[in-house]
Amino acid sequence: MEVAAALALLLIRQRINGDTPEVRARSLNTPSMAIKNRNVPDNPESRRIGASIRGGGVQHFWLPKGTSQLPRVAKAEGVYVWDTQGNRYFDMTSGPVAVNLGHGNRRVIAAMQEQAARVCFSYPAYLESEPNSRLADLLAAQAGPGHDRAFFVSSGAEAVEKAIEFARLHAVARGEASRFRVISRLPAFHGSTLATQALSEDPDHSPLQPMLQRWPRVPVPFPYRPPKGLTHDEDAARCAEILRETIEREGPETVLAFIIEPVMGLTGGASYAPAGYYRRIREICTNYGVILIHDEVMSGVGRTGRFLAGHHWPGTQPDLIVLAKGLGSGYHPIAGFLAPDAMVETVVEAGGFHLGHTQKSSPLACAVGLAVVQETLERDLVSRAERHGATLRERLRALQDGIPILGDVRGLGLFNAIEIVADPVARTMLPRNLDVPAELSRLGREHGLLIYARRIYGGRFGDWIMVTPPLIIEPAEMDQLVERLAATLLAYQDRLRAAGHLG
Ligand SMILES: Cc1ncc(COP(=O)(O)O)c(C=O)c1O
Structure with missing residues (x-):
């Protein structure tokens, strides 16, 4: 492994081991961004899926009864989304590969307002x-x-x-x-x-x-x-x-x-x-x-x-x-x-x-x-997607030695995915009873990363997650993306190893 890549992984690992998920989530906050939404009930019981309230968010249609509701969105800007507790998340997949321009684009909002009027x-x-x-x-x-x-x-x-x-x-x-x-x-x-x-x-x-x-x-x-x-x-x-x-x-x-x-x-x-x-x-x-x-x-x-x-x-x-x-x-x-x-x-x-x-x-x-x-x-975002995409794939490939579950990195422009495997040489898939994308999506949130993930055909063709940030991503933001994704993958790899799923 390249020395720089090894050092970066070590740093990420130290950060993970030193922090609880809560501390890590907080460290992503910008204090001035903490937002209190007066309309959100503070009673934790009313924030559980299946609680006896009428209406409620669309998540009531799929989250199991009794689980905590998801964080509530407060605002979004560029590649970031904030919840009502002030936690800031990196929108690594542009929602479901939709928000190409990132959030809060002034020109689009102005055009929308003008047309609406x-x-x-x-x-x-x-x-x-x-x-x-x-x-x-x-x-x-x-x-x-x-x-x-x-x-x-x-x-x-x-x-x-x-x-x-x-x-x-x-x-x-x-x-x-x-x-x-x-x-x-x-x-x-x-x-x-x-x-x-x-x-x-x-x-x-x-x-x-x-x-x-x-x-x-x-x-x-x-x-x-x-x-x-x-x-x-x-x-x-x-x-x-x-x-x-x-x-x-x-x-x-x-x-x-x-x-x-x-x-x-x-x-x-x-x-x-x-x-x-x-x-x-x-x-x-x-x-x-x-x-x-x-x-x-x-x-x-x-x-x-x-x-x-x-x-x-x-x-x-x-x-x-x-x-x-x-x-x-x-x-x-x-x-x-x-x-x-x-x-x-x-x-x-x-x-x-x-x-x-x-x-x-x-x-x-x-x-x-x-x-x-x-x-x-x-803004020439098309050729920018090509350039930044090539850099992103290079950066992700540099992680593969230290994170062997990162079996494949592929894509074109900023339309990329990483495939997660049990063994990178044999390209063996992880057991089908593990919902790999869902697990990564959950762990990603703990590391301040929003990951659009859904398992396809029960994992029959493999397990991957998309890496599709907004096309406006800046180099410093790419550093953050790679760091948080590496931290998420390392945490998942540790978990798989502890459960005996890796050789
Ligand atoms: C390739 C492809 N086609 C069609 C659709 C459906 O689009 P929509 O969700 O806007 O109906 C999707 C949605 O993810 C998609 O990825």
């Missing part, structure tokens, strides 16, 4: 809105030729559904009404409405399974753990070939679309495929007349160091692109899909795409999206 809502069936067309123009310019039109809704799942419905209407308009099947990958996540869960959930284990359409699924090429005897490239070629076989098996005339996350979010921990895979699946979709959809809900709007993740692989462009989280950066719900002019024309000539929602392309949402994208471009 002018007109929040106006239905696009009656009147056009300037924020709507300006946002669409800007996205089309950034996305490049072939991504000419934009249709906006509120959430990522809605936008995925709209893209699929649009693809279907396009097929019908072209006289290909037999096309309806949507192929997705396994694992995948495209949202949690009934339609998008059918493309996402573990088909064998979801309690909703009887209610979900059973679509064909094809495997994902995982770089860290390809099947035995195959290189990542060979595995990627195998996965692409399975797509071709699946289309043949289902009947090419019935297949409407194939949807992928070009760089995977939580379901693949920032995994991506070799360039040849993207070329091959594009060829296959073109040959069979299948619409290729890129779900860039997490990866879009600069996060990977390109405006779109798909831009990393020129010449493999999809037909439809779905954007969400980073588009509104958490300031207002907005999502949408981009489509080529020719597809839109075909649908319009056949009667048009009317399957919208009340809030489609609302002036307020579009004004926020516009300010977010302008800010992203004018």
Whole structure:
């Protein structure tokens, strides 16, 4: 291990051993930030999940009865979030990979206020809105030729559904009404409405399974753990070939679309495929007349160091692109899909795409999206994501010798993940009965780190957490992130060792 890295680890370990979690949490406080919220009941009993109060936060829907409620948010600024007790947390994952611009961005807030004062809502069936067309123009310019039109809704799942419905209407308009099947990958996540869960959930284990359409699924090429005897490239070629076989098996005339996350979010921990895979699946979709959809809900709007993740692989462009989280950066719900002019024309000539929602392309949402994208471009956050992402991965890799459970560090730009293993040489997973992401998320909070974590498919493909800070992160803040993450991982490693889970 490099001397500097070893010393840094030693320092972190000393800090952990010397402090109780409470002291560590307090040490993150800025005293002037301690905030007393008079509306928060101080009685600890009323702050327990399941206490006999009516209403309560949404956490009552999942936290077990009797557990303490989560800290309450008081304010947020930049990469930090404060609770009502004055504790300051580093927002290491930008919430669920949403807050690309960080918190409290003045320009976005001003644009939101100005638009709200002018007109929040106006239905696009009656009147056009300037924020709507300006946002669409800007996205089309950034996305490049072939991504000419934009249709906006509120959430990522809605936008995925709209893209699929649009693809279907396009097929019908072209006289290909037999096309309806949507192929997705396994694992995948495209949202949690009934339609998008059918493309996402573990088909064998979801309690909703009887209610979900059973679509064909094809495997994902995982770089860290390809099947035995195959290189990542060979595995990627195998996965692409399975797509071709699946289309043949289902009947090419019935297949409407194939949807992928070009760089995977939580379901693949920032995994991506070799360039040849993207070329091959594009060829296959073109040959069979299948619409290729890129779900860039997490990866879009600069996060990977390109405006779109798909831009990393020129010449493999999809037909439809779905954007969400980073588009509104958490300031207002907005999502949408981009489509080529020719597809839109075909649908319009056949009667048009009317399957919208009340809030489609609302002036307020579009004004926020516009300010977010302008800010992203004018501050050059896209190339900044590429530069800072490379540094972050280097810094995290330097921790691997001292923290062997840190099996893999991967990603593009500031869209990264770390994979946690029992043995870094054999790449063995930890026992499936340990909920590794949930444990790390809890320990992270004790170390002043907010970590978005959810276990995917019960850990069947491995356990990872995303490392996706806001794109505005400064070098000194990166030091803090790495230090707190290292402390969290060391604490978890000690715990695993004490429980006999490590060799
Ligand atoms: C890749 C991907 N697609 C779709 C969605 C659904 O987005 P939303 O939560 O806005 O409905 C998510 C949410 O995490 C996602 O990560």
